[in-house]
Amino acid sequence: METKKLHLGKLFFFLMLSIGGTFQLDAQKITVSGKVTDADTGERLIGCVIIEKGSTNGMVSDFDGKYSITVREGATLVFSYIGYETQEIKVKGTVHHVQLRPDVAHLQESIVISYGVNEKRELSYSVSDQEVSTHYYIPSTPHFAPDTEEYGSYQENRFKLALEEPLSTFSADVDMASYSNIRRFINNGQKPRSDAVRVEEMINYFSYSYPVPKGDTPVNIITEIGVCPWNRQHNLVRIGLKAKEIADENLPASNLVFLIDVSGSMYGPTRLDLVKSSLKLLVNNLRSKDQVSIVVYAGAAGLVLPPTFGNDKQKIRESLDALTAGGSTAGGAGIKLAYKIAKENFIKNGNNRIILCTDGDFNVGVSSNDGLEKLIEEERRSGIFLTILGYGMGNYKDSKMQILSQKGNGNHAYIDNLQEANKVLVNEFGGTMYTVAKDVKLQVEFNPALVQAYRLVGYESRLLNKEDFNDDTKDAGEMGAGHTVTAFYEIIPVGMKSNILGNVDDLKYQKRNNNPEKNVQFTDSSELLTIKMRYKEPTEDVSKKIEVPVVNRGATINTEDFYFSAAVAMFGQLLKESDFKGNSDFQQIIDLAEKGVGADREGYRREFIRLVKTVKGLTD
Numbered sequence: 099m100e101t102k103k104l105h106l107g108k109l110f111f112f113l114m115l116s117i118g119g120t121f122q123l124d125a126q127k128i129t130v131s132g133k134v135t136d137a138d139t140g141e142r143l144i145g146c147v148i149i150e151k152g153s154t155n156g157m158v159s160d161f162d163g164k165y166s167i168t169v170r171e172g173a174t175l176v177f178s179y180i181g182y183e184t185q186e187i188k189v190k191g192t193v194h195h196v197q198l199r200p201d202v203a204h205l206q207e208s209i210v211i212s213y214g215v216n217e218k219r220e221l222s223y224s225v226s227d228q229e230v231s232t233h234y235y236i237p238s239t240p241h242f243a244p245d246t247e248e249y250g251s252y253q254e255n256r257f258k259l260a261l262e263e264p265l266s267t268f269s270a271d272v273d274m275a276s277y278s279n280i281r282r283f284i285n286n287g288q289k290p291r292s293d294a295v296r297v298e299e300m301i302n303y304f305s306y307s308y309p310v311p312k313g314d315t316p317v318n319i320i321t322e323i324g325v326c327p328w329n330r331q332h333n334l335v336r337i338g339l340k341a342k343e344i345a346d347e348n349l350p351a352s353n354l355v356f357l358i359d360v361s362g363s364m365y366g367p368t369r370l371d372l373v374k375s376s377l378k379l380l381v382n383n384l385r386s387k388d389q390v391s392i393v394v395y396a397g398a399a400g401l402v403l404p405p406t407f408g409n410d411k412q413k414i415r416e417s418l419d420a421l422t423a424g425g426s427t428a429g430g431a432g433i434k435l436a437y438k439i440a441k442e443n444f445i446k447n448g449n450n451r452i453i454l455c456t457d458g459d460f461n462v463g464v465s466s467n468d469g470l471e472k473l474i475e476e477e478r479r480s481g482i483f484l485t486i487l488g489y490g491m492g493n494y495k496d497s498k499m500q501i502l503s504q505k506g507n508g509n510h511a512y513i514d515n516l517q518e519a520n521k522v523l524v525n526e527f528g529g530t531m532y533t534v535a536k537d538v539k540l541q542v543e544f545n546p547a548l549v550q551a552y553r554l555v556g557y558e559s560r561l562l563n564k565e566d567f568n569d570d571t572k573d574a575g576e577m578g579a580g581h582t583v584t585a586f587y588e589i590i591p592v593g594m595k596s597n598i599l600g601n602v603d604d605l606k607y608q609k610r611n612n613n614p615e616k617n618v619q620f621t622d623s624s625e626l627l628t629i630k631m632r633y634k635e636p637t638e639d640v641s642k643k644i645e646v647p648v649v650n651r652g653a654t655i656n657t658e659d660f661y662f663s664a665a666v667a668m669f670g671q672l673l674k675e676s677d678f679k680g681n682s683d684f685q686q687i688i689d690l691a692e693k694g695v696g697a698d699r700e701g702y703r704r705e706f707i708r709l710v711k712t713v714k715g716l717t718d
Contacts, residue, residue: 104698130189131166134159134177138196144701145517146198151186159299163173177184181515194339200708248458249293250497252558257551257590257598260544266552267567269560270339270538270575270583273503275488275512277303277497280673282491282514284709290673294496297670298556298585304666304702305526306582308340308415316534317577319629324656326666327690328671331596332588335648336660337542337629339583341534349532349579350389350710351447357436358421359456360436361396365423368514369490373455374418376487376519380453383410383414383527391439392417395432396424399553405443430473433502440482448635449532453484454502458488458495474505478573481637483533484508487522500559507536507576525700528579534632537574537641540585541567543628547620548592549648551599552676555586555667567632570641577633584663588678589626626650650711662703669710684714701710 134146137292141161150155151168151174159165168191169175177185182198276299277678283290290575318340326332334347356377363416364370382388388408388452393401403417436452444450474484486503488494488510511522511532522530539562554561566572577583590596625647632641671679689712695703 102317117183118201124313126171126190128171128189129168129315129454130175130192130194131164131165132194132196134163134165134179134198137199141704142701143182144196145520146177147516149176149178150174151176156518187655188473198394208421238248246493246655247291247294247491248495248497249291250500251293252421254674254678255554255556255561256677257553257588259367259551260546261465262548264544265541265564266544266554266587267539267541267562267564268554268557268585269562269591270540270577271298271302271505271557271560271574272302272575272577272581272583273299273500273510274303275499275510276505278514278518279488279494279496279512281709282512284712285514286491286559292674295672295674296556297667298560300670301556301586301663301666302616303665306584306663307657307696308337308338308582308659310340311342314403315644316635317631317633317644319540319631319644321629322660323626323646323648323651323654324660324664326588326680327686328678328682329588331594332590334664335587335589335627336663337540337585338659339538339577339581339631341529341577341579341581341711344528344532344579346383346527347385349528351445352384352408352449352451352531353440354388354390354449354531354557355436355440355441355452356390356392356418357405357452357454357456358392358394359396359432359454359459360394360421360423361459362458363459363493364490366490369457369648370421370423372513372516372519373487373489374421375516376513376523377418377453377455378415378695379420379516379519380523380527381394381411383524384411384414389438389443390414391443393432393436393439394421395435399410399431401435401439402557405439410428433473433477436479437477437482441480444481450481451485453486453487455489456499457490458492458498459493460539462632471501471505474502475573478490478505478507482507483576485530486510487519488512504559504575505573507573509576509578513570516661521700525579526578530578531623532574532579533575533636534579534581536636537572538577538631538633539567539572539574539641541630541632542587543630544589545620545623545627545650546592547623548626549589550592550594551590551596553588555588556670557585570634570639574632586664586667587627624649658694658696660694661690662696664690665694666706684710684717688714702710 132141135141136143143159145162147156148159148165148167150169155169157165157167173189174187175187177196177198179198182200185196185198187194187196215243228586274293276296278289279294306318309318322336322339324334352402358373360370386407386409389405391401392400392403392407403414405412439451440452442527474519484502484507486499486508488499499510502508513519513522562572627648629646629648631644665687668682672682688707691707698704
């Protein structure tokens with residue numbers, strides 16, 4: 099852990115946007131340091147982007163909100179952070195502490211429109227050429243119509259009677275794209291679309307303090323039972339998975355193929371420019387035993403950088419810098435070429451992975467959802483994993499990203515700013531880039547003597563048939579080093595009257611008895627449920643099974659992780675306008691999340707609370 103902290107600390111003080119600013123050789127340099135905080139609360143701002151104006155010299159603030167940057171004497175520093183007003187500071191000394199104010203005016207006037215308040219005004223946002231070259235977070239892109247974004251639609255999970263359907267089966271999910279995408283909507287003053295909200299991805303955006311697995315098992319299972327905060331007559335069961343941790347320096351050699359969309363739709367600071375900056379963060383992590391190839395596609399696909407060792411960082415960066423956007427989008431051809439290059443340079447027992455950076459707007463060749471699904475399924479057995487990084491706004495094709503990540507042994511993140519790129523590619527490097535367990539499936543069996551009905555919260559796109567659990571040919575989710583997965587079941591105990599379950603007429607050809615104990619012979623067990631998990635080693639095709647019973651001890655005093663993750667689930671259900679949101683409201687979410695903030699060294703939990711407060715303040 100200390101090694102990881104040291105590694106991150108060094109990386110935070112690296113020049114993260116580009117190497118080499120546009121300095122005059124005779125200009126005198128000065129090193130400026132300080133701390134970036136919230137002007138209202140005094141909280142440190144982690145991942146604030148600091149740029150020397152008029153150059154590409156920049157960095158981000160560290161875990162404590164601190165920064166240190168060497169600039170020309172008399173230069174101007176630009177401080178940018180999502181949801182805050184950008185601030186410029188003229189360098190007049192070696193220490194500059196900066197307090198950023200929440201950008202309430204921008205959010206208020208735009209969110210008022212999206213949430214349907216009477217006052218309506220046309221909003222626009224423009225930046226000068228100078229600002230585009232130095233700001234890597236642009237609040238909006240008005241030239242794209244928001245209704246061209248595409249999302250998959252799924253029927254929300256409903257309550258099931260434990261007596262009739264005691265088994266619940268689903269694939270583990272480590273994707274987290276939905277949360278950062280929702281954050282982008284809110285920060286741009288828009289109400290998130292209902293089908294953009296995937297509650298499980300919101301929950302799994304955050305890490306939790308689950309114990310690491312012991313022995314040779316790569317994944318550990320934990321459980322916790324509490325009162326359901328949105329319906330206090332029900333219980334809430336939390337299931338947590340924790341993958342084994344591997345220090346970054348101990349990860350095996352990587353064969354990485356950067357597959358980059360350079361079509362016309364990727365033009366702009368939040369698209370291809372942000373892709374370049376994001377991948378440079380990853381390049382900073384590469385070792386001499388790692389190798390990188392770069393494949394691009396627009397109207398056609400091509401190899402722009404043959405396999406290059408990770409210690410030749412300048413060559414990789416120069417290849418990224420040379421990329422420009424234009425033309426149509428032959429995504430299928432790009433995927434085929436990327437797999438070909440990855441196979442030709444396959445490292446046995448290594449980390450073989452394609453990193454696809456795109457807005458998903460495929461329009462040449464294989465471009466339909468069905469066609470992409472067939473293409474990616476053909477490549478799934480190659481031993482090559484897939485990481486999908488989504489970029490852009492207004493024309494974002496989330497539905498295609500989901501298909502590729504779920505069918506191609508992959509994971510999916512949405513990169514809306516450089517801070518998010520740092521989270522995915524630096525802070526969570528092992529989890530994003532190195533798989534320790536594949537085809538991870540969960541099957542929960544409920545005891546109908548104690549559980550009247552249950553509902554899986556989220557995971558609608560990850561549901562499996564009960565017979566799929568023991569079928570090793572059925573694809574499921576992957577877990578990376580150090581990853582956590584969290585799932586919630588809302589449970590109605592036996593004997594609890596509930597209108598949620600509805601009313602069904604008596605059957606004509608069967609006699610229904612209101613006392614289930616006279617219809618079924620139950621085992622004499624105090625177990626509420628049993629969790630079964632199947633997984634495969636990354637290079638194996640036969641699964642292993644773990645089984646963990648959960649004894650009914652009632653709702654207990656809960657952990658900070660329970661409170662916080664339950665608050666995130668509530669927020670997702672409110673945004674999704676769920677039929678089962680119960681008595682949820684924004685203030686209740688804020689109160690519950692604040693009980694679960696904990697140490698929060700990365701600041702992600704406090705950022706969540708700020709988002710909820712923003713929506714609450716503008717919808718009351």
